[in-house]
Amino acid sequence: MKGLIRGLSLIVLLFVLGFSSNKMEVWVYFTDPDELFSKMGELFGELDICTVQQSDEGEYYLVLNTTKEQFEKIQKLGFKTKVTYEDIAEKFYEMAGSRDPQILRDFGYFYTYWEMRDTLQTLANSFPQISRFYSAGNSYQGLPMVAFKISDNPMVDEMEPAVCFNGATHAREPMGTTLCIDYIKYLLTNYGVDSLVTWFVNNREIYFIPVMNPDGYRYNSDSGGATSNIRKNRHLYSGQSSSTAGVDLNRNYGYKWGYDNVGSSPTVTSDAYRGPSRFSEPETQNARDFFLPKKIRTQIDYHSYGAYNLCVWGYSGSAEPIPDSVTVWEILDSMRAKNGFSAARTGPIYRVLYAANGTSIEWEMKDTLHNGVPKFVTYAFSIETDQTDFWDGYNNYTVIQNNINQCRPVNIYFTKIAGVFFDNLQPVVADTALGNGTGQLDPNETSHLWMRIRNRAIHPLDSAYNITATLVSLDTQIVVQTGTATFPKIYRKSTGNNSASRFVIHCSRNATPGSAKQMRLILTFKDDTCTITQGINFSLTIGNNPVGISEAEERKGIQTIKISKNPARGLIQFEFAKKPVSDGVFCIFDASGRLVKRFEGLAQRIVWNGTDQTNMKVESGVYFYTYRSSDGFKKGKFVLIAE
Template identity: 35%
Template sequence: MRRLLAALSIAVMALLFFGTSLWADEGPYMLVRVDVNPEVKIVPLLELGLDIVDGVRDQYLDVVCFPGDLSRIRALGYQAEVIIPDMVQYYAALSPTEDMGGFRTYSEAVTELFQIHDDHPDITTEVFSIGQSIEGRELYVIKVSDNPELDEDEGEIFFNGLIHAREPIGMAICFELLNQLTDRYGIDPDITYFVDNREIWFLPVFNPDGYVYNEQIAPSGGGMWRKNRRDNGGGSYGVDLNRNWGFNWGYNNIGSSGSPGSETYRGTAPFSEPETEAVRQFCNEHSFAIVLNFHSYGDEMLYSWSIPYAPWGYTPDNATFQMLSLTMQQWNGYVYGTAWEVLYEVNGDANDWQYGEQTEKPKSYAWVFEVGPSFWPSPSSIPGLIAENMDPCYFLIDQAENYMPTAVSLAYIDGVIDDQVGGNGNGGLDPGESALFTPTLRNNGWETGTGISATLFTPDPYVN
């Protein structure tokens, strides 16, 4: 999912219609690498509605597909190589002795949520449901704060995972952060400050039906179901919950699909799914300064806008997104940018609604974190993937202070030595010679800084 599709060719190409996959039993899920050199038009590939999971711009795209999809890809004239012929078997082999590939089951996740409240009733709300899934499972949330049952004038932040059922690392990160906040409260001064001065919300399992379905079809982990479990009729199931939001819903058939069998099927209407409607109402009841939506995979931090066309492309807050992402990159090393710059264009996604909908609710600065190297990473790699995202999470909690004021810090200093005039010309800074230093300042806050002044000094008595 590297820097690909930064500038899509919008040329319309005549092609035969090829229907997208309708059934989960059409054969194994495959990982296929498709050649997209600069001479190749990629729009027809995108219009197949497949899940693009990785790639390098002007070189290749990695897509998840069924054997029938592979035939359609090749029939369109693309060169395609099978990287993993059966992804479920491949992931299961990574953790043959582990339940759910080393991740919590749905029932274990629910049990742990309730246990966290039982263990820390003074700093957590009771676990409660914000709505039910299409199959009637509860969407459970919990808040961490020093006065959990009060709605105080404190910055609010919202973490969620598993909107796509085959991406459990987001749930794992939510639980690690939740446990650290509650277990270290009163011990770690930074965590104590955050809990005392923020309202921190968690929805670890956004798509319970899809995740339970993966438990059923692949109890050792590696289940490849992505969508929810709506019965679309005709043997097709599921809506992509990250294409079902109301902002730019159904903008085109590149960033989402109107075909019920597609992995990116957007549903019959915005918020047609009870899961997205429940989270929409939940967001409207709060003033989340920041929302962090966990996904996998690709090691990326994505923000709005998710489509490149005017008047979209970049938000008015693009510089803020860039600076905050640059700060977080020092911890997790992830590539960052708009969805269409880094990965591919998307429409009807959560990020754009959370940021762009400013009538029903205040603006939220929203990110997608695409975590790790695969949907079901090896159990031994899970702790590291969680750990690399803890500091970014704490950083965003800190930033959620109803938007941080101007906070200027020194980013770096460039120095230039010029001793050709008035010096000995050896390229070194010798006694009596001068150098030009250019400091670069970084505003880590949300507000525009004006009238900034700074003083450079050194304790070295030999430097003036």
């Protein structure tokens, strides 16, 4: 993500004559970002900054690819420095294990531009029903910016919630390209196999641009190998040479473009040259025009390196509050939980990395106008991959696999939160009215059931409304008696429930206490203009208080219960030999085992007027009673003659 080799002539010739990059790797130590920016001033905007790291002693330092002249200027400012490589090419040779330019051309385990293009074309041919390979526009030199879409109707813009991933905005950062292609392969090969992936493909529009900078990326391979170390695109401006050509595409976007000369540079030979005007480059114009007609909710721009989770702002640390900051920090915390990056490397670009203006995520996140029309706000973030160099992993696939393991879970998370996605389902057994009131489903019990569910969407657009639900039992011992319900509108990041519109279920008397019974909740709802269906599997654990009287045994020595009349007409009294203990529960059941009435907080005498839990009169017939308490269980049978 960070820099351009100055004074570099044709790489093939240099390999013949003896390679020299004219740049060294240097560490520059500092204590406070504001002090760093103030002390360096506009020199900071001229530097090729690779990353920011922290030493074992807790000191922060910039990793720079710098010329001898720049290094001398830094030393004169009084910074503590350390030269780690006199020639940065030596660092790459160590990683690659070769100096052969023909070997170095292939990017090792990383994809060249041509390999990326051919890989995605092959995948699109193999999965034509759910993928689309196309161009998002041409680069300055006429190369396609390859785009890839995954959806169940890839040729149709269904306006489903959308998410986007991209890489290689800076030409020397191939890890982002690799991570995009990994996630593409994961989604395609698991469609119809993994239920979550299948749901993603059916209910999201998932976009990728694995190489945002085709010309610079191609130059790094075709000019003789990754030692070219080109950062910018290849748009040659007046005053530039072949080795200094181009614009830093991540300083060329429209929001706060050219804010100052610290976060970007007006100098054409600088590695952070921002271009003559906002969106001056075909590549950033293509990105802008790609985003504008879409409602992309979430976005990850992959860069290298240093293991950072980054959000806005980069142009300033104090000029503007982070929009919807609570949500942004929730997302950052979730990213960190999934990829394991440190808290110190998670946060706004300006604060945890360095000053940068005209960046992609700032334009994507801001509701600026384009031709008088407000741009859709995208919750955009950057990930700086976990490497020790831009090309770390070239000859060591373990580095690549580690980054896949860190970033694929984040990609899955961003796909989830790109629209309404329900999870954290909590079933609530409400058995007071129909069952025995234990709060769990017991054998032979009929009960109401309702659910708490959480909408994980983060965009304000993504409230779920018109929610209907169907309950399905996946176990023959659970019978759904009332299987449809409705939920109220559930806003983003919020929880809702159907306690006002409940299901009714019945558990078999033969169900084993403690066993888990599988069920499925099927939700159909509106998200923006789309109708979406989502199924959620869950389980209910069967309780150990069987309803009815046939399963329980009376404990010897428990007090007696006297019935006033049996048969009884209208009213019936139950009198205990002594006052029941405080946890005693007295229940009346009909002949089918259905709970009719429940009494708690018992007095020594109970009077029942022949009504159920809803105060409706019951019919004449045979009834049973049970008394449960910490000191035992008592049961009995009686006949009621209803009036």
